[in-house]
Amino acid sequence: MLDDTLKAQLQQYLALLRQPIRLIASLDDSETGKDMAELLNTIVGLSDKVTLDTSGTDARKPSFAVVREGETQGVRFAGLPLGHEFTSLVLALLWTGGHPPKVEQDVIDGIKTLEGDFNFEVYMSLSCHNCPDVVQALSLMAIVNPKVKTVVIEGGAFQKEVEERQIMAVPMVFLNGQVFGSGRMGVEEIVAKLDTNSEAREAAKLNEKEPFDVLIVGGGPAGAAAAVYAARKGIRVGVAAERFGGQVNDTMAIENYISVLETDGPKMAAAMEAQVRHYEVDIMNLQRAAKVVPATTPGGLTQVHMANGGVLSARSVILSTGARWRNVNVPGEEQYKNKGVAYCPHCDGPLFKGKRVAVIGGGNSGVEAAIDLAGLVAHVSLVEFADALKADAVLVSKLKSLPNVSIHVNAQTTEITGDGQKVTGLSYKDRANEALHHIELAGVFVQIGLVPNTEFLKGTIELSKFGEIVVDAKCHTNLPGVFAAGDVTTVPYKQIVIAAGEGAKAALSAFDYLIRQPVVTPAAAVTA
CATH class of the missing domain: 3.40.30.80 (Glutaredoxin)
Known part of the structure; x- marks a missing residue:
C-alpha cells in the first residue's frame, strides 16, 4: 500500500x-x-x-x-x-x-x-x-x-x-x-x-487600516511578485486577493517555470503566499474589488472599494486581478454547470469513467484535456470553432493517434442539452455547410481560453476591446499612480513566468513613482 x-x-x-x-x-x-x-x-x-x-x-x-x-x-x-x-x-x-x-x-x-x-x-x-x-x-x-x-x-x-x-x-x-x-x-x-456577520466585521477591519504605500489587488503570480519586490523596498505593502494564487491553483502540471523542473499549481500558490508572508506583507484574503476611485490630487490616495463594503487607500495601486475561464455562452451551459458542464478535466474527468464526453476548444488546453480524458472515458468528441486545431503539432499528432477520439473542426457549438437534471448532449453547426449535428454524451468540458477580470474597472481605467487593462512598457495605466500586471493586461502570452516578471516590473515602476512624489505629512496623506 x-x-x-x-x-x-x-x-x-x-x-x-x-x-x-x-x-x-x-x-x-x-x-x-x-x-x-x-x-x-x-x-x-x-x-x-x-x-x-x-x-x-x-x-x-x-x-x-x-x-x-x-x-x-x-x-x-x-x-x-x-x-x-x-x-x-x-x-x-x-x-x-x-x-x-x-x-x-x-x-x-x-x-x-x-x-x-x-x-x-x-x-x-x-x-x-x-x-x-x-x-x-x-x-x-x-x-x-x-x-x-x-x-x-x-x-x-x-x-x-x-x-x-x-x-x-x-x-x-x-x-x-x-x-x-x-x-x-x-x-x-x-x-x-x-x-453571516463576518462580512460586516471584515469590512470594518479594512476601513481601519492605514493607507498603504503600495496596494496590490490580486494574488496570482503577478500580484505575488509585485508584493515581494515592493516589500523589499522597505515600504508598506498590502495584497487584497479573492484567493491567493489565482488561476495557478487550477493548473495541474507546471514544467516550464525557470529553475523549477516540475511542480503543480497548488504547491506553487502555497509557496508564493509563504514568500510574500515572509516579507510581512498584509495579505487580505477573500477580498473582491468593486470599484477604483482615483486620487483627486497629484500624489494623493487612490481608493479601492471592496464588495463587502470595506475601503482601502494607497499612494499607489497595482491591479493584478488575472483572468477566469471563458464561457461558451450557449443555452444549457449555465443551467448544467457542475451537472455535466465542467472546466477542469483533471478534477472531474474520473466522474465520467466509461461515458461519452465532449471537449470544446482546439488550443493547447483543449487538446491536452481531450488526451487526458481519452484514458478515462469511453469516447471524446473535440469540437473546435476554427477550421483547424490551434494546439502544438505534437499534441495534435498524439490526439489523432487515439482510437476513442473524434475531431470536429469548423464546428460552432449551439447548445448543451440536458434532461433537467444533467447533461445529455451537445449540438453544433457545421460552419462550412450550415448542417446541424447533435452528439449524445454525459459531459462537456469547456477549454476556450480566458477572460480578464476587469468588469469593476469599466469607465475608470482604459481597457482594450477584449477587456484587458491597457498598459505601457512599464506597466503604467492611464491613471497616475495606478499600475497593472499579469493576465489582466494587454501584455501578450498569458504565462506564469511572464505574469511574475510583469508583477516585478509593476512594483519597480510603483516605487519609482512614489519616490518622485512630494513629501507629505501623515495627516495630509489621510485627507488627500
Whole structure:
C-alpha cells in the first residue's frame, strides 16, 4: 500500500503527535475494504500513539474515523484517502493528535465560535488537485469545533451514491443534506459563508487600516511578485486577493517555470503566499474589488472599494486581478454547470469513467484535456470553432493517434442539452455547410481560453476591446499612480513566468513613482 519511502516519511510525521489517537474502522470484504485495513494497520505500526478499533458500525463501508483517545467523533474518511488526499489524511492525524495547524489564530477563533449543527459531506476524487483544500478545511473545522462533523467520500469507491446524488463535479460539498458548494474553497471562505456577520466585521477591519504605500489587488503570480519586490523596498505593502494564487491553483502540471523542473499549481500558490508572508506583507484574503476611485490630487490616495463594503487607500495601486475561464455562452451551459458542464478535466474527468464526453476548444488546453480524458472515458468528441486545431503539432499528432477520439473542426457549438437534471448532449453547426449535428454524451468540458477580470474597472481605467487593462512598457495605466500586471493586461502570452516578471516590473515602476512624489505629512496623506 505504502512504499518504504512513504512509510519513513509518515513515521516522521507521526512522531509529532502530542496525544494518543484512535482509528475507528467500519470495514467490509471489498477490495477497497481490504486495502483500507492494510493502510490502517500500517499507520498503527508506525506510532505507539495510534490504536485501531475495527468495531465501527458506520453505514458507509469501508470507512474510518480519526478521533482523539476517549472520544467517538472525528473526521471520517469513506474510501481510501490516497493520491492527492494522502496529505489530507496525514494532517487529520496530526491535528487530531494535538499538532497545531498552520492557520491564523483569528481563523481558528472563527471556527470555534460557529453556532449550530453542521454535518458536512465532501465528495472528492483522488486525481482532483482542487479537492485537498476543501477536504483539509472541513477536516480542521471538525477537529476544532465539536459541532462540526465531516465525512470525506472518495467518489470512485461510492459510485452508486455519486450517481444517486447526481454528482458530476468535485469537490462537491453537502451541508445537512443540502448542496453547500462546489469547487475549491478555503477554510476562511467556508467559515465566512457560515458566519453571516463576518462580512460586516471584515469590512470594518479594512476601513481601519492605514493607507498603504503600495496596494496590490490580486494574488496570482503577478500580484505575488509585485508584493515581494515592493516589500523589499522597505515600504508598506498590502495584497487584497479573492484567493491567493489565482488561476495557478487550477493548473495541474507546471514544467516550464525557470529553475523549477516540475511542480503543480497548488504547491506553487502555497509557496508564493509563504514568500510574500515572509516579507510581512498584509495579505487580505477573500477580498473582491468593486470599484477604483482615483486620487483627486497629484500624489494623493487612490481608493479601492471592496464588495463587502470595506475601503482601502494607497499612494499607489497595482491591479493584478488575472483572468477566469471563458464561457461558451450557449443555452444549457449555465443551467448544467457542475451537472455535466465542467472546466477542469483533471478534477472531474474520473466522474465520467466509461461515458461519452465532449471537449470544446482546439488550443493547447483543449487538446491536452481531450488526451487526458481519452484514458478515462469511453469516447471524446473535440469540437473546435476554427477550421483547424490551434494546439502544438505534437499534441495534435498524439490526439489523432487515439482510437476513442473524434475531431470536429469548423464546428460552432449551439447548445448543451440536458434532461433537467444533467447533461445529455451537445449540438453544433457545421460552419462550412450550415448542417446541424447533435452528439449524445454525459459531459462537456469547456477549454476556450480566458477572460480578464476587469468588469469593476469599466469607465475608470482604459481597457482594450477584449477587456484587458491597457498598459505601457512599464506597466503604467492611464491613471497616475495606478499600475497593472499579469493576465489582466494587454501584455501578450498569458504565462506564469511572464505574469511574475510583469508583477516585478509593476512594483519597480510603483516605487519609482512614489519616490518622485512630494513629501507629505501623515495627516495630509489621510485627507488627500
